[in-house]
Amino acid sequence: ILNVEQSPQSLHVQEGDSTNFTCSFPSSNFYALHWYRWETAKSPEALFVMTLNGDEKKKGRISATLNTKEGYSYLYIKGSQPEDSATYLCAFLAGTASKLTFGTGTRLQVTL
């Protein structure tokens, strides 16, 4: 069983704060690391798919980095807005590449 851990479990920030979360995954047999954004009562939507060590991806105010050698990825949100409130999931794709293993997510709440 692959272990994908996310921290913190939940986070409450003020509008305008910058924040970051961590995803830890096995450092061996790496294929890809996915990040998803999951709003309440909706379905998860992909933010990034990262495949190479040292990868950095950016979409607006959200960015992510990847370190496959040590088995972690960071997701950064700059200048948080209330609409960023969601659960952020990471998912690890191992060498067999047939199924993702999801972390339990970081729940972000941004208040005015």
Next chain:
Amino acid sequence: NAGVTQTPKFRILKIGQSMTLQCTQDMNHNYMYWYRQDPGMGLKLIYYSVGAGITDKGEVPNGYNVSRSTTEDFPLRLELAAPSQTSVYFCASRSGTLSYEQYFGPGTRLTVT
């Protein structure tokens, strides 16, 4: 493109009843998945398929069955529904290409009473 569609959106079942959750994708994806959302536990994989005619168990397959007769459809069958199967069920699909993300359906909220 419709993407991944699921029916029904909501359903209430009595204990012991059976039902099929439908999932269809129009992106010609080989990989399809069924997850359930358990509170505080994120997504748990029930079953998955890497292509038509091929299915395999995920983490929590007990009480469920699947079939994959076409590339587009991946129905999930609940036999003898139990209260523990009350959950939100998500179907998802993915291209076999390494760098492609997974697409999720809108979910089916199932209550077993």
